[in-house]
Amino acid sequence: xxxxxxxxxxxxxQRKLGVAVLLAAFMSVSSxxxxxxxxxxxxxxxxxxxxxxxxxxxxxxxGVEAAxxxxxxxxxxxxxxxxxxxxxxxxxxxxxxxxxxxxxxLTAIEETLRRSRGYQPLAHIGWTQPGYARNDARYLSVGxxxxxxxxxxxxxxxxxxxxxxxxxxxxxxxxxxxxxVLRQTRRMRSNERHYIDSPKFGVxxxxxxxxx
Numbered sequence: 001x002x003x004x005x006x007x008x009x010x011x012x013x014q015r016k017l018g019v020a021v022l023l024a025a026f027m028s029v030s031s032x033x034x035x036x037x038x039x040x041x042x043x044x045x046x047x048x049x050x051x052x053x054x055x056x057x058x059x060x061x062x063g064v065e066a067a068x069x070x071x072x073x074x075x076x077x078x079x080x081x082x083x084x085x086x087x088x089x090x091x092x093x094x095x096x097x098x099x100x101x102x103x104x105x106l107t108a109i110e111e112t113l114r115r116s117r118g119y120q121p122l123a124h125i126g127w128t129q130p131g132y133a134r135n136d137a138r139y140l141s142v143g144x145x146x147x148x149x150x151x152x153x154x155x156x157x158x159x160x161x162x163x164x165x166x167x168x169x170x171x172x173x174x175x176x177x178x179x180x181v182l183r184q185t186r187r188m189r190s191n192e193r194h195y196i197d198s199p200k201f202g203v204x205x206x207x208x209x210x211x212x
Contacts, residue, residue: 042210043190044099045158046126048106049146050119051172051201094138099126105206106193122150122172122201128210131160142170151175164188164207172201 101107104126113119123146132138139155146152151173159165167185174180180200188194188207196203 040130040132041160042128042130043158044103044126044128044208044210046099046104046106046206047156048110048121048204049123049152049201050113050121052197052199053118053120094129094140095144096127096129096140099128105208106204109204122146122152129158131158131164134159134161134165137167158207164190166205166207168196168203174200
């Protein structure tokens, strides 16, 4: 083989290698871009907020799981420090489409509470939202979702890290200048009811991955 033919083959091989490298780089960049623009999973969030009138009934009486400390410890946290709920003075930064009544899953429990002497339903609300990262939480104003007669103020946020977290920062007007606070961040399992309470009022929550 002549020297010119040999070098021609070498140059041809180099060109093919260069094209292969460029194609691999293009595919890698395309894959990275696709991952960046992948849609965020959305969730249907449904809350039933009620007042405790001091009756003898317990959450188990109407089929709601009261999450004790053992149940909570079954879900390991995915952050080194727990999230700090916002104060009620922080401005709301989000609004979401309302959850249709046909998709509500706590209606039967609401009716049971209405018949109960120990509890008074204050608001039954729901919406669909993206599962934002915990460091990008979008807080929803409760005042935009409940009637003024409910006497509720505050904010709610659903975030997603390794697990779902629901943050509640709620204030209930107790009348005569008094108020009651429910401020918690709770790890959540999707498709399961969760019971979150304070001495005077509580919340039943269910989070469902949205099919839309």
